[in-house]
Amino acid sequence: MGNFVSKIKYGFTLAEVLITLVVIGVVAALTIPTAINKYKDEELKSQFKKAYSTILQAMYKTEMNDFAGYAPCYYGAGQLEGQTQWGSCTAFFNALAKNLQVQKICLGNAKSDGCIPTYSYNIHDGCGGFSVSTIETNSMVYVLNNGQIIITYGTGGPLFMYDINGQKGPNLRGKDLFSFMIERNENTGLYTNRGTCESPVSGVNGGRTTEEMIKYALTK
Secondary structure, three states: OOOOOOOOOOOOOHHHHHHHHHHHHHHHHHHHHHHHHHHHHHHHHHHHHHHHHHHHHHHHHHHHHHOOOOOOOOEEOHHHOOOOOHHHHHHHHHHHHHOOOEEEEEEOOOOOOOOOOOOOOOOOOOOHHHOHHHHHHOOEEEEEOOOOEEEEOOOOOOEEEEEOOOOOOOOOEOOOEEEEEOEEOOOOOOEOOOOOOOOOOOOOOOOOOHHHHHHHHHOO
């Protein structure tokens, strides 16, 4: 008699396939949102780093080329503490705009003219210049060639907000919208390393203050 080789085929039952799919679905549901949030956070980090570098370079260039090395729009620190030069800030921001490769300027009509997206947030008392209504109808707004947006504090002052990704969301304070102070002390030119009137969005994936974001974005 010849030798017979029996070939037995094994497969998965329907129940096993369904259980496997359920497990994969649960793992995906747990990990994909985290991965997406991580990616978005890294993207905003990169955009902030670029925006911060851009504004510092433009401030330096503006002070050197347009104000002979001494732009008077600043909050004083150290021996210059208390010397806020509000009256010169309109001229400073107009000069700054020339050094920022601005593609569009909205003077007091930012919302209706399409310079800004829709913002919605609460502000701290005493910071009306950063209120949504003021930004939409009263602030000087500069839209850069790369889409980023710079918003002055009302019609002047050494304060501004920077939307690091422009019209693209989330359009939230502490996520892609940050406030900055322009400062000077007796040993330096203009600089900014912190914000003011800040109210970063809260929650599980809350926002950061300007100072926190600078440390986060500039730390390897």
